[in-house]
Amino acid sequence: MFNWVDGQPADAVSLKDRGLAYGDGLFETIAVKAGQPLLLERHLQRLEAGCGRLAIVADHALIRSELLVFAATLGDGILKLILTRGDGLRGYGINAGAPARRILQGSPPATYPEAHGSSGIRLFPCATRLSEQPLLAGLKHLNRLEQVIARAEWHDADHAEGLMLDMSGRVIEGVFSNLFLVDDGHLLTADLSRCGVAGVMRAELLARAEASGITTRVVDISLEQLQQADEVFVCNSVYGIWPVLGCGPMSWSAGPLTRKLQGIVRTLLGV
Amino acid sequence: MFNWVDGQPADAVSLKDRGLAYGDGLFETIAVKAGQPLLLERHLQRLEAGCGRLAIVADHALIRSELLVFAATLGDGILKLILTRGDGLRGYGINAGAPARRILQGSPPATYPEAHGSSGIRLFPCATRLSEQPLLAGLKHLNRLEQVIARAEWHDADHAEGLMLDMSGRVIEGVFSNLFLVDDGHLLTADLSRCGVAGVMRAELLARAEASGITTRVVDISLEQLQQADEVFVCNSVYGIWPVLGCGPMSWSAGPLTRKLQGIVRTLLGV
CATH class of the missing domain: 3.20.10.10 (D-amino Acid Aminotransferase, subunit A, domain 2)
Incomplete structure (x- = not known):
């Protein structure tokens, strides 16, 4: 399986990430079937609503296109998107200049008993x-x-x-x-x-x-x-x-x- | 400034870390003066109590010794320790085999107005x-x-x-x-x-x-x-x-x- 951070293959994220420091971010767990992210519009709607509530500034068109490419590469499985507020300074105050960070993680299809x-x-x-x-x-x-x-x-x-x-x-x-x-x-x-x-x-x-x-x-x-x-x-x-x-x-x-x-x-x- | 992950210099952490996924961990922000972590015993007490409450298994003797060495290297500044439940599988269930992860981050002394x-x-x-x-x-x-x-x-x-x-x-x-x-x-x-x-x-x-x-x-x-x-x-x-x-x-x-x-x-x- 494979992962992307901000569109690039990666298996690690900066220690400064506010997702790690404070859980300052959102996630979506998306089923992918034959290269298609299922219920994509609803996932994107919820993500965007969450960004609005938490005042996380993100490029939602870019997120959509990235999810589509990632899902096509994954084929069948689970796509987890973590969107964090990006790197922080010390303390809870928001670094308005830091862009949100997009973390995409692919994993095999779920294996719950039928x-x-x-x-x-x-x-x-x-x-x-x-x-x-x-x-x-x-x-x-x-x-x-x-x-x-x-x-x-x-x-x-x-x-x-x-x-x-x-x-x-x-x-x-x-x-x-x-x-x-x-x-x-x-x-x-x-x-x-x-x-x-x-x-x-x-x-x-x-x-x-x-x-x-x-x-x-x-x-x-x-x-x-x-x-x-x-x-x-x-x-x-x-x-x-x-x-x-x-x-x-x-x-x-x-x-x-x-x-x-x-x-x-x-x-x-x-x- | 410098950072350690599990005792090694590092600036990034695994995408599988449960601190990132769920905020599944604890932290301590410790003032360091002349190489000494201040109020160390109380920080360690709280950390250990937190691990008990969250059932995070950690080597507290190792954490103590690592904090002392890190603080000595830092000299004067702020030492932030993040202790996460380590890498996760997919889902909230705890991977009992994964050791807790120790993330130490050094930063300069705080600069609040006198x-x-x-x-x-x-x-x-x-x-x-x-x-x-x-x-x-x-x-x-x-x-x-x-x-x-x-x-x-x-x-x-x-x-x-x-x-x-x-x-x-x-x-x-x-x-x-x-x-x-x-x-x-x-x-x-x-x-x-x-x-x-x-x-x-x-x-x-x-x-x-x-x-x-x-x-x-x-x-x-x-x-x-x-x-x-x-x-x-x-x-x-x-x-x-x-x-x-x-x-x-x-x-x-x-x-x-x-x-x-x-x-x-x-x-x-x-x-």
Whole structure:
């Protein structure tokens, strides 16, 4: 596999990089199929929105063209883009003259068990809660210690993902996925204005569901609502959709709406 | 100036480093005077405590000896140690086999105006609030986007630091300092069990004050308490103590306890 830093082959980055120093940057993990970066427009939209929120100045046309060339070279696999604020001086103050740094990393296709999608998975009920920070909520930024700690809570293969709540006990998302539930035919997913990552697949599913006449609702979700849901699934832009069969004492079955959306995603991701 | 990565001269770090990917690591910024790292034991204590909390396995004896050699070579300046969880695989899961990575960066002595300490400073009242995450509170970890955003709130030279509150409006700290206030002869500083960085100078001052018979209290502090304080100052292990003269509409004078503690710090830092 191969990597680029600012368009050049490289396997290392400057020690002055603010991504390293402060997690001062954003990332996107993009599935690449037959040389094409999937859901590219949504990834670029989120990245640009993140740059706007964090005041990171980047050349988005250059990023787009670089992603396309990189993906074509990669063929099939995972393309991770890290966009940092570039080199820093000492201290938190922003060096307005430093350009953003583009780090592209290629890796082989994901190798999750096929049964995760076909049969479904169990979620580990993480004790780690998501802190509430509206200024960063929704962004796929590089400050991910909460996810690191949460992912370290379980080691067994019986749990393919973890469930994360916020500090107030609201149901938010998985460690590396967004979460949906089906309630009386409606598709629900958590409001991410206080915490959480607004996933590209989540956005795509909300749009596709609406287009198919399915009512969608982005709301606060309680554990009780989750427990009473007719169907539950997790999603991201790499693996698509996994039905959720259980989490701690709660259990569900893979239902018809989950299966319908899996069909749509299969076309999208070519899996 | 010069840098080491795992004991070797280097100016770059692997793209696989989890410090870059997730901010998965810790740092210490250490003043070095005449080849000696100042407050070294407290820096090492905090680092080791942070490693314990984040389950980062590191050779602390090696870190100590490396810091001593690096500081001796540096002479006078600032030594920044970044300790990351080392190289990662794809995803948040921890690669238990990867050793922690030691990044040492040398830079010249800090060049703050002398008047910050002698006359005092004004704090910018930051709108950015600190989110509450007990699992990370107190640690000097690499997830510092809140500080980056807060520091970007002001550009004028009239404010040498910013004041940060938590989501509930409690007074917590500066962007790169801890905050103390003097109330009726008692020394107060914020409880950092929900958010904030437990500074090395803060710990040293609490210990020194207790040893001098000054009552210290680590408590929740309201804006009203801050406003009514007899004296206010900020501190860190590089610049020592700056009296605070104002923040927004609030104002204070540099008082006798602040001056007394500045005398102690002057001896400690040799400034």
